[in-house]
Amino acid sequence: MRSRRVCLLIATFIAIGQFGCQALSCTTTGSATPTICGEGVTECFAKSDASGTVTRGCVTDATCPSANCLTCSTDNCNAYLVCKQCDGTQPQCATSQTAMVTSLQLCSTSAQQCLNQLADNGTLTRGCGECAAGVGNCSPCNTDNCNVGIYPADRRLCYQCDGANCQTLDNATVLMPCGIYQAEAQKCYMIGSSATAMQRGCQNDAAAGNKCAGATPDASCVFCDTENGCNNRPYESVLGSCIKCSDNSTCADSQAADKAVACPASVYTETEVSCYTKTGDDGTVSRGCTNELTEACNTTTNCESCSGTGCNIQAAGFGCLICRSDNYAPCRSAEVGVELCPVASQTGEDAKKCFNGEWNGVVVRGCLADATPLMKFQCTSADDSRCETCNIKGCNIKTYNGAATLQHMGLGLFGLIFVVSKYL
Template sequence: MQSVNTIAILLATLIAVGLQGSTALTCTDGTASNPCTTSCFTSIDDKGVVSRGCVAENASCAAPSCISCTTDNCNAPLVCKSCDGLGCTLVTAATNNKICDAGQECYNQLQPDGTITRGCGPKCATDSCSSCTTDNCNAGIYPANRLLCYQCTARESCNVPGNATMLKPCALFKEQDQQCYMAGNSYQNMTRGCSTDAAALCPQGSSDSSCCFCSDQNGCNYNQYSSYLGRCIKCSGENCIDKQLATAGADCARYNYTVNEVSCYTQLEANGTVTRGCSNERQTSCAETANCKSCTGSNCNVDEISLSCITCRSDNNAHCRQGDHIGGTACVNPPAAGQASECFEGQWNGIVIRGCLSDAGSLMQSQCKNTADNRCKTCAAIDCNTSSYNGASSLQLSFGLFALLLIALQQCL
């Protein structure tokens, strides 16, 4: 009977010990510790969300998305991204996860070569390192001002990089001398990327004319191979000289990807009329053509335009004889029908006179248009009347003035 009692006591003791063992383990769920009879786990889903707790009976927990352990609150330390080198530029998937030791923080360390190292460690103590204390807080872009460029190559979808997955941080971080680029010879053969990439089609400093660089904002290399950028006033003839209505603009031809903003022009023609249009539809640029003004922005070429000429007299302006250091003045009167807008310059009785031919008197206009009269000449470009007249010419006198001086001399004798 005594042996039976001894066996019963032994069984009860074993059961008690077993029950105690089954409740001895505690696991954290992220906010509190709870008893567990299996093992603790830490898991991360494909969106980077971390979960903690007790592994359910007969449930599986397989690395790398789930890690289990069997000591009290062993699943409490942080989960951090852990990687280095070029593949560590941007980490968001459920990979590169590491369970830190107790007391460690997540960190991102910028290396001298522009790559990133991520992992678990002590709190950062330098400006090139950043630490944080929540799960996977060291995922994402680091440093925050790292340049993002559209990155794709040689496929039709690269012509219109609307897919957000194509916008990526540059593999190397550079404070300076780093740009986004785009290059191609058709909409089906576009390449976009970072100028500092090892295999960049357009490396930093390239002089290849097909390469278009930018760095003014993230994703600036988004232009299509050719695209519609805007509208300009398009007109010619007599009615085109007046101020135009912005609502009267017409579409410009499609632009090559190297052009970021629409450009319009206003051309004052030799006959005094005006032509307006889109800069990319001209055969020559405004900068290479006289009396042409360009502007940027849709319908920007609306202003009234007229010829301007150097306007002065040498008897009241010391610079007028040389024709320098004098700004042009807009002509007041339009040219007569069939006449060109012209400037004039000439010398009468030793006085140099310059101005707009259409603003001169009828006698002066007649003299200036007479090719046999060498007192005056004309030109048909903005502020073109800048010929220099030397001082010796000031001694030239008209016959009438010479006669008066001769009579005065005779009276003195």
């Protein structure tokens, strides 16, 4: 009887031991049903490899040594999704296009999904959760590590680099999404002082030394928003070609565009080749690339510039408005184009001068060198107010309103002999 009681007591202890030490069950990759883990196993794992593929099972000493392995300690707790996890304090959270976000999160319930969620300040958060109803800046997905890639899809991509690695732009390493999202007007920038001292990025990024951020960017900054990676100009590049000639009998004539010659390299702040045509003080014409000039190209220097390869092909020389109001009424208000003065009038005391005046109600404009001696006298005399001269191409643009009073009839009619022969 005593031995029977001992046997019953032993059986009871065995039953209690089996009940109190029930083995953990875990979801295991390749098995349709949970796996009962071995003796002493107290955790389940979910481990992600470099490609984002997740394996699951019971933790042993050798199965979960790395940071990309997540553990939990309740039955089948590793059955839930594994998601990428990061927030706006981590630059790579928004800029990683692939599975480069290394932090992982094991969701805690079957209702949770992997999320990409955009904050009001343009930063991005990734992880487990549930999107609130009616929220448009949250994107859920329901497979392991699915919350990777660019979000939102229209986030601007800019080249982001500085120093020597900004010379050769590798799309795989330096073309990245902007860390702070803007739905509109998000710009890329570039700035530099040499080919090895360039900086590129997003205008609103917080990169150290970003001189292109804020309301008062550096004058050397160049911005663009035409397409992803638009901030890709090298520090210097040849932008095109121009007609080049000087001091010869044909340089003033119209030129053939196919004779254009490559210009020197331009810095990144220039986007299109600029050509010039210039008339010197001695009447000679020169043409070339604007970035070869040592002085500004403007009307004061009798220089005209244009944009585009081979654009400086038009016949050149000094020109004025040439007309008379009695056969072309808009002449009174200078509504007429500039015409070149004859080559013969490009030199001499009266070269490169225009005039405009009014005689007996008729407004006349032209090149001073072509006028008669009497008209030249009238136009250059400080005591005669009917006519005036100027020395910039197309400068004779004074407007005249209404009909003038007849004055100096004799001189006026005599002067008009020239006007009739030249400007009819």
